[in-house]
Amino acid sequence: MNDKNKTSKKIDFKLPKMGESITEGTILNWLIDEGHPFDEGDILVEVGTDKVDNEVPAPFSGVLIEKKYQAKDVVKIGEVIATLKETSGKSESTTPSEKPSKNSNEETSSLTAFRRKGEQKVSSLRRDGRGASGGRREVSPQRGDGRGASEGRGASGAFYSPLVEQIAKDYHISYEELARIPATGANDRLRKSDIFKYIEDGRPAQFAQPASSQPQGFQVPDLKFDIGKGQPVEMDRMRQMIADHMVYSKHVSPHVTAYVEADMTNLVNWRNKNKADFQKRTGEKLSFTPLFIQAVTKAIQDFPKINSSLDNKTIIVKDNINIGMATALSSGNLIVPVIKNTDQKDLEQLAKEVNCLAAKARDNKLTNDETKGGTFTISNVGTFGSLMGTPIINQPEAAILATGIIKKRAEVIEKEEGDTIEIRSMMYLSLSFDHRIVDGFLAGSFLRRIADYLED
Incomplete structure (x- = not known):
């Protein structure tokens, strides 16, 4: 046997x-x-x-x-x-x-x-545990004594997950309004993507309308778009989290994007000259990413308010400079590993961490701690050949930088003896920023300072 x-x-x-x-x-x-x-x-x-x-x-x-x-x-x-x-x-x-x-x-x-599995946080706000007075009770997923409020059930007896309740509480959505939101989850359960879509659509069911009355105010039109025919591909869990996070960011943050152009010729020549010796001496490949991180870190030290987030009406200027680098996975999804305290690390240390985190991302071996705590994010869209990009802010940060492809072009160079036309390696930098926290002067000055450090 x-x-x-x-x-x-x-x-x-x-x-x-x-x-x-x-x-x-x-x-x-x-x-x-x-x-x-x-x-x-x-x-x-x-x-x-x-x-x-x-x-x-x-x-x-x-x-x-x-x-x-x-x-x-x-x-x-x-x-x-x-x-x-x-x-x-x-x-x-x-x-x-x-x-x-x-x-x-x-x-x-x-x-x-x-x-x-790696997932992006949507929001983590403090809960006061009190419901609104009157007939329209505000969602309150947890009382002060730690017990669930009605165990996540609305007046109609419908069940809502703690995440849905927290989002509803953040947007002051009552149980009665939640009950009017179309649900797509199993057993007609309301998912966070449902509530974010509802918020994005302008909360059309915010106020109950009598059946006999004419619709008042803005109503979301049923346009019946022709989505076409083809092979349906179900979103995986990470793609759903990314979609929710991006919609949430565009909803809460008034995005503005500024652009500058940087002459990368000196930096490109320096890297080409030193990368072989750098790898021989340190055992690490020298990509452009640690150089970008170093320039951004110096610029943040010059303009610390960029390194902040918003808590209601209070701006939190962060003590640490933790730079996230957007990294594409083999599945096509995106993840943002974070390099902590970049102001305390030299180029060798930055290169080592960049290479290590990039390898972990490719092998799906990143830990939860390695993807959280970021205060500013860099997205190198030039890796895929893009000239420039308009990145979406990685909440709850105040700004995100996109670096385009480094491309040789004929440029007019001003000199004392006269203007000349030379072949230069040029790159566009684009900064998307939250206009609630950052104004145009600060964003433009910060972006220009990054370009100056790269050109120096």
Whole structure:
């Protein structure tokens, strides 16, 4: 008899830690039923928090014996949410009625080492826990004592995830208004993309209209666009998060973009002359990215207000300079690893971190800590041959820089002895900035200073 497939042990499956400030989560959906087998890496359960919705993968192959909580239950971090049976062989099936024996020798484990898929935060604002007075109660996902407000249920009994409730609270959307928003999630559950689309459309259902009355105010027209025919491609989870983040950024921030042109000839010549020796001496390739980061860091030190974010009506000028670099993944999605404290690092250190984070991004090995805490972002659109770009601000930052392709052109060079035409390596820089925080003079001065540092 082969004992390999018989070897198994029952383990308490606990709700893993999902962020520094997260203390509880809401079970949104179980993807594996009781008695059903699963393989290592399969998604067992979807959990919602007030920041993001998370997919929790299985840490090993086995069978789900018993669920301790059901969909819509609020669970503290570290609580046991299910009992699993780990199998050393292939996944084995069992009956739904199978329960763990109280007298069996069960091995428990905290099982907190879970790999989360990279997702961008939408918003993380402080909650005061109070509902609005009167008949139109404002959404308040958590009271001051830490208990869920009606466990995420509106007046109609509809269930809303903590993330949807937090977004609704930020925009002062009542439960009654939430109930009028078209939902596209499973079991008619309202998703964050639904609520952001609704906000982008101008909140057409903000006020209930009597059925017999004529529509008043702005109504979103049903234009019935012809979207054409073709192969449907479902957005993956990261692409949905990116889409939500971009729409949110354009909605909350009045974007303005400024442009300058930089003569990169001296920098290009210096890099071509030194990159071989730099790699031999440090073991690192010298790309343009660490040079861009170094120039941006110096300019931020000259204009620190660029390195800020907005908290209601208060501008927070950041103490640290943490530069994010937008990086394309093999899947076509985008992620922004962050280099911390760039003002404290020399070119060699910056090159080493840039190369390390870029390699991790390509291999999908970035940690959560390596993608958060950014205060300013650089997007090198020139990598793909683009002349220039108009980047969308990476919330909650105040600005983002796009660097275009470095291209040789004939330029008029002014000299004391007279003007000459020379072949120069030129590059466009574009800065998108939040006009609530940054005005044109500051943005233009900052952008010009970056170009000056690159030309020097």
